[in-house]
Amino acid sequence: MDNIDVLIVDDSALMRNLVSRMVESVPGITVVAKAMNGQMALEKIPSHNPDVIILDLEMPVMTGLEFMRERKKANIHIPVIILSSIAHRGAAVTMECLELGASDFLLKPSNVGSEDIGKVADRLVEMVHSYGGSYARKKGKKIPLFGFSAEKRTSGLAQAASDSLEKKLPVLSFAKAPTAQAVPIEAVRESGPIEIIVFGISTGGPNALREVFADLSPKIRQPIVVVQHMPAGFTAEFAASLNNICPLEVKEAAEGDVLKEGRILIAPGGYHVVVEKRRLASVVHLNQDPPRNGHRPSADVLFQSVVKEYQANALGIIMTGMGKDGAAELAELRRAGSRTLGQDAESCIVYGMPRAAFELGAVQKQVPLNKMAETINELALKY
Template structure:
């Protein structure tokens, strides 16, 4: 076991999958598979000895499945991040959301076949997510971070509006100042990715039940999971949470989550604002894209809006939140310390598109306060 690598424990009942997953993980020099287990019971016994930084967990296993593993792991006081490898089936979506509710950090859908290109894609995603959560866990426990781990996962400072740039091209990013000041908001839009499921669970559970401004969310998540995700949030949030559908009315007391296979925009009409879904190409590498939502907010609501960009890899929404900023809307970014991956917020902050930088612990209160102001 190397102290300079992120230690990974793989728990899966299939010997073939354990082998495939291990090979995919160890293609990256920042990661090391320190052990494998054929079910949850064996996984639990290996945690004290192997001391992993992150765990990859199957859900359907004999003797002790993934759900029971999570329950027992947390009853024993283990706070290690767990990344679920889940089936895309509807049943898998429900169980995956139950796993998130029990403390799992994130999930990735298992490849449906053995095609090398699909395995490669899943492997790249898995490696990136494991480095993000593993680095965050090591940092919080005072351990060194492998130099080749995801840069955004290990920020050492919070950037200000006068911070140094990080190498992103500047010439095609509009840096003009706002045309007006924020007014009382009529809409709140949130863009979020890696680390988002648990972050949203925390924020939504703490919202004021009297919040009078509707919320629309883009959470990067595969199709087939967003409906169950919305339902899981609805159980803990004092407001209604549902997966958005074409023609849904945007109204107070309601939170709408973009479906996992469609972009989402809002059309503002005289009597009500309405949701539109778009089955078009990927934008900023994603569908749904936070950028599409933010652009519609800038166009329809201008300075009567709040836009929040939270934990996530890449820069989806970072350019487009600038359009809301220039229209005079209130723009908020999650701070580096509380992000699992300080990617999307960082780009927006570094381009001076953010009015407020807020920790995850303070996000719900900040949103509610600004919504009433």
């Protein structure tokens, strides 16, 4: 098998070293080059031909945002993962990078010795395998599809980037994904008119939603609620960026928001979102109950409320993402009689959440990303 080749771009030598140790702690990933700024990265791309770029935003000479602009001008398609501390205070910059073609983003740990460094390492390796692996396979490389399961690092594995850092980075064990087996669910009642559309989506979601929402029909009258796994502080900017390209209104959900016809609400980072049907108007509620399936917001929490309030009158959609969030309650939606869709394996960045739902029999139809908007439009306008 071939390796996924990584280019790390960061002006901090300590961070370049730390990120190298994070990604190379897992077999199948190799750091082929490092750069101190965007200009150096552009110069190194032709000779090193990386499969994925890990990019800081705040750098001298050429910032990460300026690099993304030059990348677009040069028609470079290598996937980019934003890893930056500026994202904490620069959500708009991060969203602009996504609009320019960045695949995803991740916040740096608050300091080199912080407790969340293991979580960052987990997510970064996941993203490198997801985006870099997909790009490498398109180049003809032999990169296996892996399933991820986090385990505690055993002694003797890679140390942290500096001698002062005593924390051990988590290790990911990989197993080649078995063939999915679906046991179709028999609904307890006939599907009724679609009164609400709900999405659950994670890794690969920002660009997938941009593609789908740009092609939604302006005639859709059902309210739409979306759970996209995203850190707190970013979903307002994300919703605003989607609103610029979608024929329907898109906004970050707020407590008590009315589920209006043809309006899309994005669950805020750090909050679960649930729906409630009332006599005069249906609304959404936000809460900070414990994470579910490791996430807040959680697609399962949203879907569970939709099962309770709408039963056979919803359209549930699960798309690209690691893990199983949304799968169990999408199954309950289908059992209640609602219609369900899942993104297909070939077009997913990570066929995790859709796969888990498919294997539970929760997905009536698997749809490629480039047909998702068309399928949603057809169902929403027909039913």
